[in-house]
Amino acid sequence: MIKALAFDLDGTLLNSEKKLPVGAKKILRELYQKGMEILIVTGRPYSSTLPTLKDLDLPITAICYNGGKIVDTSIEDNKDKVLVNKILPKDVAKDLIDFVKRKDIEINLFQDDICYVRSLDSYSTKIYVKNSGLIPILVDINKISPDNITKGVIIDNDENFLNDLKGQLKNLMGDRAYITFTQAQYLEVLNKDINKGKALTEVLASKGIKMEECMAFGDSENDLEMIQGVGHGVAMKNAIDDVKKLSKYVTEKTNDEDGIEIFLKKYFEEKLN
Structure with missing residues (x-):
């Protein structure tokens, strides 16, 4: 049973214009309402992840800098809580x-x-x-x-x-x-202690969710540990070959062709109806 969805941003959830497609936003909000945990797992700094978080408008955990900074955005007083902050020695x-x-x-x-x-x-x-x-x-x-x-x-x-x-x-x-x-x-x-797989494992464990209960989406080299670690890895059609080889699924469309929306609608058809 899938309990969590984790998304890389650039090349995955965002299109080439660095925007969150309307259809992807809608379906993620629907899945959240059905009880699905939604996470952002990106190489971006928190400051440039914020526009997507505000657009989604969901109380989710943001894993930034590939896991170097993890922020809980669900705090009721609107003061985001930094859970992890790992710097270079x-x-x-x-x-x-x-x-x-x-x-x-x-x-x-x-x-x-x-x-x-x-x-x-x-x-x-x-x-x-x-x-x-x-x-x-x-x-x-x-x-x-x-x-x-x-x-x-x-x-x-x-x-x-x-x-x-x-x-x-x-x-x-x-x-x-x-x-x-x-x-x-x-x-x-x-x-050296940072990668998306390690960070996602820690965050999910804190929520009582196992890695095999998570579906993660990615496209680039820094997504490899995350894709390999979860139970349901999904490579974008535009992903590098190494990500596709490690993934259980590959989307039919790219990040510029509503790949996330189309995949989720098909995979969670019963859950969404």
Whole structure:
């Protein structure tokens, strides 16, 4: 029996315009009213997850930064409660900052839910602003503190370049960090104890729900642990091959073709009638 539904945002629940489709919103609200637990599990910071949470208007738990920050939005006095906040160890953050300085590459550094960048005019910054809706803060990379950094994101449209950087960062950091792609152009460095699968397991356990009782939807590399861990993994039609291989189901349509709505209507037909 499925008791919970967990959704990645970009490439999954949201369309390419970074909007929540009306049909998906409607069916999630219907399933919630039928007793289904709804969770958001995203690589986004909490600040850029908020618009979707407000659009859904449901008292749900938001797993952000791939599990680096978990927020309970069901508090009655409207003050969201931070349940988990995992940052990069200071030595790892310092190594990451030194690495991008040596390579002279752009990076988005998230500190206290604020995005800091080296240039406001770079491709990296412009893409992030377009996709997240957040306004980054310009910073001198030589002066930023390695304290309280949740993650670093390197954004580029050259897949080979990013894959090469991923290998270099893994060689540099070993098992001291979790390094993953959250989108094709997004290479992220996070706390080593973070991934969506671990975070979802902990949140569901706190609600008395087993992972095998959860259906999770995703499309990218950072969804792999979550998809593999739940009882009912669902890959989007537009998902990478590795996600599809680990999933029990694949949607018939993409995130731009109402893939979530169509899948849920078909799967939960009896529950919704």
